[in-house]
Amino acid sequence: MTSRGTPSRFLRSVLQNGVGRYVCQLKRVSIIFSKKAQGSLGVRDFIEEGVVDFAKNNPGTVVYVSPQPCRVPKIVAEYLNGNTKEELVTNKTSQQVLEVLTKLTDQSGLDIIRIRKPFHTDSPSIQGKWHPFTNRPPSAGFIRPQNQHAE
């Protein structure tokens, strides 16, 4: 598919985040893993080693740890704008799980799709919008007093 056919958006942030103060957009993260399955070995390691530190470093994020019989361990992240994102962490080591969590913390929760322009401004032009007389000599199209020629 060509890039024009894919969904796209402009560069933006949730609620002008960072203009006033920075607010971590990840509000809730649930780590779902199995107590026995081989695939969630790394997640179990992470729960023993790193989850408390992660929760302490991110007081704005509520971390839920829920062991339940499942084959595929996953991390469900919920963002302030209401979006939910799932990341599968099968066979990942403790370090890799932490990397996934850090990535989720840093994201804004907006859809990850093609961004049309890598820059954004709220005041698009200081000079003003283009019109046929921009960058033209001031004499072009100028209307003079009509009685000038008569005198």
Add this chain to the structure above:
Amino acid sequence: MAAGYMLNRSALTLRLQCQLVSRSPSLTQVREKKRWMKAYTHLMAKKLKLEGPPPPKPRWQQPNWDYHSEVQAFSSRLHENFSLELLKIAFINPCYLQAEQDRRKQLGVDSETMALALKDNLQLSEKGAGLTNSFLTDWCRTSFPNLPHEGVECIVGHLTSPSVVTYVARNLGIEDLTMSAEFPVPDEVLNSTFMAVIGALEESGGAERAAFFLRDFLLTQLIGKDLFDMWIVVNPMGLLVEELTKRNLPLPEPRLIRSAGASTVLPLYFVGLYSDTKLLAQGPGETLVGAEEEAARVALRKLYGYTENRRPFDFSPQQQRQQMLLQSVSQ
């Protein structure tokens, strides 16, 4: 003969069905092609089409929910020191209390033994709304000293309108924590909850913290907004004449400055407004009347100091601001 055959057949199928029904609980699992699956999915799809999708569930009814930690995280996420009791009160709406009492009555719980010891957020909400209004008005007055009273009212009205406030509240995660009788939370309930949160912040951290909160989350919505999007002026020329007479300036005189393509489908006229032979402003338009109106709007924006290329608002953090003030005092 035929009737007997039919009867025999129906009895056969009935027996088969009976067998199927009796077989299913006894055998835990049958390894075969799941021929019932297609009919089942078809039925479920039909049901979904008839009944529509199920109603949305509030977050607190879904798994993994701990109210206390959610409230605590809300407070520290916004870098504020809310008092948690006040914050919890701020989220309880009177409609929720009413619904909860009705529910208890229906269940037959005695109201004396199981009294609802909860306060609602009415007081906090009123306080927050008052603070919001006064702060926004003060801020508008200081940043746009030339703006008349009506304009200030319109800007404040836009910022405190339900659409803007609920948009901000939804993107701050207030909707999940709000206790309301209905779900999805109605706009007016969300509005009053947001105001109650501001009231709680004022009570726990002082009016200054609340002002910074409002500046960071509500005033940022003003970025990229034009003055006349919020303030609907029907006759800008009349307003300009009023303003100029107030300032003892000569009345504006519209003159056609430039024109192009007058006989085409896309004509362009530039009208300049002169006051005392000085150019106040010029504006483009497709018709002469439109161009004159646009020129008047440009002139008003210049008079009020709300031009597009004005200096951006100051949103620097609190500590940095204090340091800058100290520096300016020491110099």
